[in-house]
Amino acid sequence: MAQPQIISQKRIRGAVTGEPSGSSSTPSSSNTQISQLPNPGTLTDELAALFECPVCFEIVLPPIMQCQVGHLVCASCRPKLSCCPTCRGNLGDIRNLAMEKVANNLMFPCKHKQTGCRMSLGLNEKAEHEEICEFRPYTCPCPGASCSWQGQLEKVMVHLKHAHQNITTLNGEDIVFLATEINLPGAVDWVMMQSCFGHHFMLILEKQEKCDGHTQFFAIVQLIGSRKQAEHFAYRLELNGNRRRLTWEAMPRSSHEGVASAIMGSDCLVFDTSIAQLFADNNNLGINVTISIVN
Incomplete structure (x- = not known):
């Protein structure tokens, strides 16, 4: 993954060049x-x-x-x-x-x-x-299967900073995630970190090519934390351009849950190549990302 570009406009813009992908609530019971x-x-x-x-x-x-x-x-x-x-x-x-x-x-x-x-x-x-369980070992939250790291929650960010130094981290609850070269062939992931409210959130845009040749993009946010912590937040993803707007709002996934099941079930922002081109600018796609606290 190439070094990210950061573009300053009204908001801080983080750009991440894509790279090919690799190959709680407590249970309620009278007995608990x-x-x-x-x-x-x-x-x-x-x-x-x-x-x-x-x-x-x-x-x-x-x-x-x-x-x-x-x-x-x-x-x-x-x-x-x-x-x-x-x-x-x-x-x-x-x-x-x-x-x-x-x-x-x-x-x-x-x-x-x-x-x-x-x-x-x-x-x-x-x-x-x-x-x-909040004490269950966490796996590396980066998409793909290339990293097999496991460890405790407090060590996840330490791992990311040392093993995945090419991931850009931006501060603030309202940023723009700019994915570059969205026409790259094959399966591609764009990843960046967003830091706000004392927590770290991972933003993921995943491109998949189906067996029938149809291409889809999946955008999602996960909290580096437990499901109980994730319940206190909401995120909004928004594509803007050419007098059009596409919005998705949801609770972030926890890094215990991961994003694979959400992407498989389309429980995230999903759009195809034709939609991506409506909002893209010179083969780059900007996604507005807003994190908020849920009372």
């Missing part, structure tokens, strides 16, 4: 409980330890499989094994119904407890919570 994790040696802690899979070290959830002498293994690891990883005995297809009943009456710690989560949950809420 926020509590300090039990101290080592308590009965609950010892019981929970019995449910640790010896292969992946995750909690063994129903259906709970066991070997002939009773050693447990999770259903995900079972198809990969030819014998019990604990005693080397025959695994078979034996379910431990008694342990499944016990599991349904236990509160298990979130699997992200080592990174700070203090929540304990029943089996029905555990998987859903872990998907949106």
Whole structure:
């Protein structure tokens, strides 16, 4: 990605040259409980330890499989094994119904407890919570599959500044994102950062070519933060030119959610090449971006 150009007019304009792409709310339930994790040696802690899979070290959830002498293994690891990883005995297809009943009456710690989560949950809420847990490792928010970095929220911006130095960052809640050379062939991403209200937002314009030759553009904003934080903001994207206006307003995606599912479901500003050309100027497309606080 080439070094961005910054053009000063009424507003600060950030221009990013495209490059080809690479190859919460807390669950509500009567069983959900926020509590300090039990101290080592308590009965609950010892019981929970019995449910640790010896292969992946995750909690063994129903259906709970066991070997002939009773050693447990999770259903995900079972198809990969030819014998019990604990005693080397025959695994078979034996379910431990008694342990499944016990599991349904236990509160298990979130699997992200080592990174700070203090929540304990029943089996029905555990998987859903872990998907949106604020302590879940964040992946690199840049589009494409070329960066495999993972880390905690407070380290995301540090990673971006060191590993993706060519991404321009502009300050202010009202800016213009100028994507250059929008007629570049193939799949292309334009990316920049917007800093305001004490947070960082990533602006993404993605160009995709469908198998039928049809080309579409997808524009979206994501907050470098959790879904709970994202709920406090709204963004507006606007194309202006030739006495025409195209506007999209929404809540920003959180970097935990990412933007792939939103783009796949067209839950963003979507337009085709003919629309892009209506608003483009010399093969450059300016998108007005406004971030606001939602009370």
